[in-house]
Amino acid sequence: MTKPLPLGLRALSPLVVLCCAHPALAGAFLIQEQSAKETGRANSGAAVAADGPASIYLNPASMTELEGVQVEAASQFLFLTASQEDQGSTRGVPGLPVQVPTGGNDGGNPFPQPLVAPSGAISAQLSDTVWAGLAVNSPFGLIADYDDGFFGRYDTMRADVFTLNVQPSLAVKLGDHVSLGAGVDLQYIDVELTNAVPNLAPTAPDGLARVKGDDISVGWNAGVMVELDPVRIGAHYRSQVEHDLEGTFELSGLLGPLAGNNASVDATAPLTLPDIATVSLQFGTDTPWRVFGTWRYYNWSDFKSIAIYPEGGVPPQISEQNYKDSWSMSLGGEYDVSDKLTLRAGTAFDESPITDAFRSARVPDADRVWASAGVTYNMSKTFSANLGYTHVFVDDAPLDRTDTFFEGTPAQLSTTIRSNSSGNADILAFSVGARF
Secondary structure (H helix, E strand, O other): OOOOOHHHHHHHHHHOOOOOOOOOOOOOOEOOOOOHHHHHOOOOOOOOOOOOOOHHHHOHHHHHHOOOEEEEEEEEEEEEEEEEEEOOOEEEEOOEEEEEEOOOEOOOOOOOOOEEEEEEEEEEEOOOOEEEEEEEEOOEEEEEEOOOOEOOOOOOOEEEEEEEEEEEEEEEEEOOOEEEEEEEEEEEEEEEEEEEEOOOOOOOOOEEEEEEEEEEEEEEEEEEEEEEOOEEEEEEEEOOEEEEEEEEEEEEOOOHHHHHHOEEEEEEEEEEEOOEEEEEEEEOOOOOEEEEEEEEEEOHHHOOEEEEEEOOOOOOEEEEOOOOOEEEEEEEEEEEOOOOEEEEEEEEEEOOOOOHHHOOOOOOOOOEEEEEEEEEEEOOOOEEEEEEEEEEEEOOEEEEEEEEEOOOOOOOEEEEEEEEEEEEEEEEEEEEEEEO
16 A cells, blocks of 8 residues: 655545535434434424334333334435535635636535435333333435536535444333333444545646545433323433544545655544434323424534544644534424324424534535424324425525645645535435334
């Protein structure tokens, strides 16, 4: 494996946003859509609506309301749109006090249609007081691929982030009013990112930087549910998951004096996913109507920077992120029209952890508002089907981010992406449940 000079590896800094975004659905790159029922009520019953195995991931204490053995299989279909409008993006020329336009197209809609996020869960009542369950889902992730020649290509070209979370859980019922639950999160993450790297002359074709890595790490979560008929209260905490990705960094297509730096090296990157605290209320338990409210806190402020550690004694490559803590709030309700049919709806406000000074085309996140509706149809005493729909209204957001390539060398230059980012999303969630 070739060892590149420090000049080549210094080009890594703008690339290393290992935390790619889900720009229209949740703060940064969190995928909140983990239940068809919750999609239909805008996640307003997250820690308290104990009405199916999908609730295990949201609060394992909810299992104590699920009789016998219950199974649920779900899929979320995410129709995302995002666009970038060039507002004067530029790149520098080494040795000259000038900035020239990057040129290029708007990159198109980077998201495949649809993005699919499957999930599944099973719960089993072991006794009058003990339950066991298993939830499998993808809590973080994205596939985004901008067109060749994108004006923001020095910021990002492709982002592919995949996570798989397996959560075995236990719950116990303490008397008639209090339930406790806890689970272990076994989490796999795989990341591939690319961006263009400028050659010295603006007329020369771009080089390409790519980073790939994966890891398996462990976290935990715990929750409580209190029944004070006709009110139910739920609270849940999900810990941080600290990943240490291992993989490769590749640099290619550099020309002239930079050509000797084309190489491939092993690299590592630590990545901490945020802890999340949730509090939910439900009004109405043994009634045909129910009203839900949920507040969530996301501890994003620990995500201050991205650091890549290449082999060979090369200094770490740092990309400042400076996320802020964020929150979301949702309200929803549902009504049992009959024993077979339940209708629901909800709305939510979800604050972005991204600040204007550090937003990029890879993470064009902004505040958003949800409008949701859903239905459950009980086909029999054993089988039921759930359908949820959400439209997400996303605020337009400015991009004005400068990154430096070949820092500290005679070839040092900067690129600045200036853009107006806009987008929205439609979410269609479907699940089938069975109880035995």
